Amino acid sequence: xxxxxxxxxxxxxxxxxxxxxxxxxxxxxxxxxxxxxxxxxxxxxxxxxxxxxxxxxxxxxxxxxxxxxxxxxxxxxxxxxxxxxxxxxxxxxxxxxxxxxxxxxxxxxxxxxxxxxxxxxxxxxxxxxxxxxxxxxxxxxxxxxxxxxxxxxxxxxxxxxxxxxxxxxxxxxxxxxxxxxxxxxxxxxxxxxxxxxxxxxxxxxxxxxxxxxxxxxxxxxxxxxxxxxxxxxxxxxxxxxxxxxxxxxxxxxxxxxxx
Numbered sequence: 001x002x003x004x005x006x007x008x009x010x011x012x013x014x015x016x017x018x019x020x021x022x023x024x025x026x027x028x029x030x031x032x033x034x035x036x037x038x039x040x041x042x043x044x045x046x047x048x049x050x051x052x053x054x055x056x057x058x059x060x061x062x063x064x065x066x067x068x069x070x071x072x073x074x075x076x077x078x079x080x081x082x083x084x085x086x087x088x089x090x091x092x093x094x095x096x097x098x099x100x101x102x103x104x105x106x107x108x109x110x111x112x113x114x115x116x117x118x119x120x121x122x123x124x125x126x127x128x129x130x131x132x133x134x135x136x137x138x139x140x141x142x143x144x145x146x147x148x149x150x151x152x153x154x155x156x157x158x159x160x161x162x163x164x165x166x167x168x169x170x171x172x173x174x175x176x177x178x179x180x181x182x183x184x185x186x187x188x189x190x191x192x193x194x195x196x197x198x199x200x201x202x203x204x205x206x207x208x209x210x211x212x213x214x215x216x217x218x219x220x221x222x223x224x225x226x227x228x229x230x231x232x233x234x235x236x237x238x239x240x241x242x243x244x245x246x247x248x249x250x251x252x253x254x255x256x257x258x259x
Contacts (some may be wrong), residue, residue, distance in 0.1 A: 001015045002013045002017070003015035003016060004016050004017070006122065007155065010032060011024075011026075011145070011227045011230070012024035012143075012145065016063055018063075019062060020051065020060060020061075020062065020063060021048070021060070021061050021062070021063050021141075022054065022057055022058045022059070022060055023058060023059040023060075023061065023145075024059070025053055025058050025059045026109065026145075027107045028052060028107055028108050028109040028145065029059045030107070030207075031049070031102070031106045031147075032059075032104040032108075032144050032145065032147050033059075033142070034102075035097065035100070035121050035147055036048065036049065036050040036144065037050055038060070038096070038097065038100055039093070039096055039097070041255075042096040042097075043096075044092060044093060044230060045145070046071070046092075046138070046139070046140050046141045047140070047141055048062045048063070048064050048140070048142065048144075049060040049061060049062040054150055058176035058240070060141045061216060063223055063240040064139065064140035064141040064142060065132070065134065065139060065140070066134045066140050067132060067133025067134070068128075068129055068130070068131070068132060068135055068142075069128035069129060069132075070128070070129050071133050071134055071174050071175050071176065072174065072175060072176030073128065073175050073176050073189070074232065076133065076135075077128060077163075077177075078134040078177055078178070078181075080186075080189045081159070081187045082136075082163070083163055083164075083186060083190055083193065084189065084193045085137070085138040085157065086159060086163055087102050087156070087189075087190050087193035087194050088122070088193055089138060089141065090123075090126070090155060090156060090159055090194070091193070091195070093121070093141075093154065093196050094120040094152045096150065097120045097121035098120050100115065100121060101115065101160070102114055102115040102149065104127070106172045108146075108147065108148040108149075109115045109124075109145050109146055109147075109148070110146070110148055110216075111221050111258055113148060113149055114149065115149035117151055118151065119149045119151060119152075119153075120149070120150070120152045120155070121147055121148070121149060121150075122146075122148055122152075122154060122158075123141060123144060123146070123147055123148060123155060124144075124145075124146030124147050124148055124155075124158075125143055125145070125146045126155060126162060126163075127162040128162060128163060130142050130143045138145070150246075152196070153201060153202070153205050154205060154209055155195055156190070156194055156202060156205075157202050157203075157205035157206045157208075158206075158209060159190065159207050160186075160187055160190050160203075161200050161209070161210075162229075163186075164187055164190070164192070165179065165181075166183060166187075166203070166241045166247055166251070167246075168242065168246045169241050169246070171243075175250075181251075183251060184199065184251070185244065187190065187203070189203060189211075190202070192202050195213045203215045203247065203251060206247065207244055207247065207248075209219045209242065210240050210243060210244050213236075213240060214237045214240050214241060216228065217231045217232050217236055217237050219238060220231075
C-alpha cells in the first residue's frame with residue numbers, strides 16, 4: 001500500500017498508509033511518545049496512539065479521523081460551544097499529566113527539561129489547525145512535536161490567542177467571522193470552562209508567551225536550528241510584535257496596563 005501525503009503542516013513531512021501516519025522524527029520523539037502512552041493509560045480521548053519509529057527515523061502514530069480546522073473556519077468555531085470543547089479538552093490534558101514524573105534530562109524539541117511541581121505537559125502548539133473536528137464535535141488533537149513541561153496557564157493562554165483569536169483585525173477576518181468578535185466574551189467563556197484563571201491573567205500570559213516566542217526565534221535561528229530559522233525567515237518575529245501591540249491597544253478592559 002502506497003503512502004498518501006497529508007497536507008496542512010508547514011514544519012514536518014507527513015504521510016499516511018491506511019490507519020498509520022508517518023511524520024518527520026527527531027530526538028524529541030521518545031519523550032512525546034512517553035506522554036502519548038501516558039495519556040492513553042489515563043483515558044484521554046483526543047491524542048493519537050504512539051507506534052514507534054520506522055527504519056527511516058520517522059515517527060509512527062495512529063491516524064485520527066476528522067478534519068483540521070484551517071482558515072477560513074467552519075461555522076462551529078464562531079460559537080461558545082467550540083471554545084468550551086477545546087478548553088475542556090485542554091483541562092483534561094492538564095489533569096492527566098499533572099502527576100506525570102519525568103527526569104530532568106528528558107529531551108524535547110526545545111531541548112532537555114524535566115518536569116517540576118505545578119507543571120503539566122503542554123501541547124505547545126494549540127492552534128485550531130492542530131484540532132480535528134467531525135461536524136460540530138472536536139475529535140482530536142494532533143502534532144505534538146512541541147509538547148513539553150510547563151505551567152498550565154501558558155497552554156491556556158496559547159489556546160485563547162488562537163481560538164478567540166487575539167491576533168489583530170486582519171486575522172479574525174481571515175478566520176471568517178461574519179462580524180468583529182466579542183473578544184472579552186470569548187475570553188470569559190474560556191476562563192469559565194477551564195475554571196482556574198481570569199481574563200487578565202490570560203491576556204498578560206499571552207503577552208509574556210509572545211515575547212518569549214520572539215526571543216526564542218531570534219536566539220535559536222541564530223544557532224541555525226530548524227524550524228526557528230523558517231519562523232525567522234517568514235517574518236514571524238515582526239508579525240508577533242504587531243500582534244502584541246494590537247493586544248495592548250485594543251483590549252484595555254481585560255487587564256491593567258503594562259507593568
